[in-house]
Ligand SMILES: NC(=O)c1ccc[n+]([C@@H]2O[C@H](COP(=O)([O-])OP(=O)(O)OC[C@H]3O[C@@H](n4cnc5c(N)ncnc54)[C@H](O)[C@@H]3O)[C@@H](O)[C@H]2O)c1
C-alpha cells in the first residue's frame with residue numbers, strides 16, 4: 001500500500017520504517033530539513049534499538065523515502081498518517097497547531113479519496129477538527145471535485161526504547177472510524193494495512209472515533225496512576241519501616257493487580273505521561289469535571305522527582321557547597337536518549353541549587369543531555385557539571401553515587417571499584433537496582449526508594 005507519514009519523530013519514523021518492513025511503499029514527510037537530510041544520508045535522529053537497521057534495509061530496498069515536499073507527500077499516500085507532536089499548551093491542553101497544519105496541507109493538495117489517520121495523541125473531538133480543516137481547504141480551492149476523505153483515529157501505544165518491538169508485536173491495535181460510506185471504506189483499508197500484525201484481527205479493537213481518541217489517554221492515565229500510587233506507597237514504606245520491593249511482589253502476584261508497571265522510583269518522565277495526564281485533566285475541565293485522581297497523580301509525581309535530591313540533602317546537609325556527586329543515568333528511562341521531563345533534570349537542579357558540583361554519565365544520552373542542560377542551566381551552573389567519559393570516570397572524588405536511570409550497564413557494577421573511587425561508600429539508588437542486604441554486606445550505606453527498613457538495620 002502507498003503510505004504517507006507526516007512527522008518523522010519517534011512515532012512517525014518507527015511507524016514508517018515498520019510499515020515499509022512489511023512491504024508498503026512509504027513516504028516520510030517532515031518540516032525539519034536537517035532531520036530529512038540526516039535520514040537521507042543514512043543517519044537516524046533518535047536512539048531507538050533496532051530502528052537504524054530497519055530504516056537502512058528499507059531505504060536500500062526503495063520502500064521508504066524522506067522528504068520535505070508537501071505536495072509530493074500528499075500525492076503519494078492513499079493513507080496519510082498524521083504523527084506530528086502534540087506538546088502541552090500553556091494551560092496544559094494539547095497544542096493541536098501541528099496536527100491542524102498537517103491536515104490543512106493535505107486539504108490543499110489532495111485529489112481522489114484519502115484515509116487520514118490521526119496517529120498523534122490527540123484529545124477527544126480532534127478528528128472532527130481535522131475533518132473541518134480539510135473541508136475548509138477543499139472548499140477554498142478549485143481542485144478535484146471528487147476529492148473525499150475519512151478521518152480515522154489510530155492511537156499509538158509504543159514505548160520508547162522498545163518502539164520497533166512494540167510496533168511489530170502490538171498488544172492491541174485501536175481503530176476508531178465512523179460508519180459513513182467513507183468511514184467503512186477507510187476501515188477496510190486500515191484492516192488490510194494491519195492484517196500482517198494480526199491475521200485474524202484478534203488484536204484489533206474497532207470502535208467509534210471518540211472512544212479511540214479517549215482510549216489512548218485513559219491508558220496513559222491508568223499507567224501513570226499505578227506509578228504514582230507505588231511511589232506514594234514507597235514513601236510511606238520508608239516511614240513505617242517496610243520494604244516496597246517485598247510489597248511489590250506481594251501485591252503483584254494477585255492477577256487483578258499484576259506485576260507490570262509497579263516500580264517505585266524517581267518519578268515518571270518522558271514525552272507522554274506528564275503531558276497526557278495534564279491534557280486529560282484539561283479536557284475534563286472543559287466539561288466542568290475535575291479529575292481528582294489525575295490531579296493527585298500529577299502532584300505525587302512532581303513531589304517524587306524531588307525525593308532523591310531530598311535524600312542527598314538529608315544525608316549531606318542543605319549546603320552542599322564544596323561537595324561533589326556522581327550521577328549515573330540522565331535519560332528519562334533506559335534505551336533512549338530522550339531527556340524530556342527526565343527526573344535527572346530535577347535532581348541536577350536540586351544539587352546545583354544547594355551548591356554542589358556533579359559529574360554525570362549516561363550510556364547514550366550524553367549529547368542530548370548537553371543540549372538540554374544548556375537550556376535548563378545558567379552558564380555558571382553548567383560549569384559545575386562535568387560530563388564524564390565513563391561510569392567509572394564519573395565516580396572520581398565524589399562523596400556519593402546517585403543513580404537515576406536503570407540502564408542494564410549499571411546493574412552489576414564493580415562495587416570494589418566504586419568504593420575505591422568514592423570519598424564515602426554511599427549510594428542513592430533512584431531505581432532500586434540493588435539488594436540492600438548485599439549492599440550492607442559490601443559495607444555500603446545504601447539509600448533506595450521505599451526500602452529504609454533495610455538501611456536502618
Ligand atoms: N514518543 C512516544 O513514545 C509516543 C508514543 C505514542 C504516541 N506518541 C504521540 O505521537 C505524537 C508524536 O510524538 P513524537 O514523540 O514522535 O514527536 P516528535 O517531536 O519526536 O516528532 C514530531 C515530528 O513532527 C514534525 N512536524 C511538525 N509539524 C509538521 C508538519 N506540519 N508536517 C510535517 N512534519 C511536522 C516535527 O518536525 C518532528 O520531527 C505525539 O502526539 C505523542 O504524544 C508518542
Ligand SMILES: O=c1ccn([C@@H]2O[C@H](COP(=O)(O)OP(=O)(O)O[C@H]3O[C@H](CO)[C@@H](O)[C@H](O)[C@H]3O)[C@@H](O)[C@H]2O)c(=O)[nH]1
Pocket residue numbers: 121156157158159160161220223227260261262263264265266267268269270271272273276332333
Ligand atoms: O513501573 C514503572 C514503569 C515506568 N516508570 C517510569 O514511567 C515513565 C514512562 O515509562 P514507559 O511507559 O516505559 O515509557 P514511554 O516511552 O513514556 O511510554 C509510555 O507513553 C507512550 C506515549 O504515549 C505510550 O505509547 C506507552 O504505551 C507508555 O508506556 C519512565 O520515566 C519510567 O521510568 C516507573 O517509574 N515505574
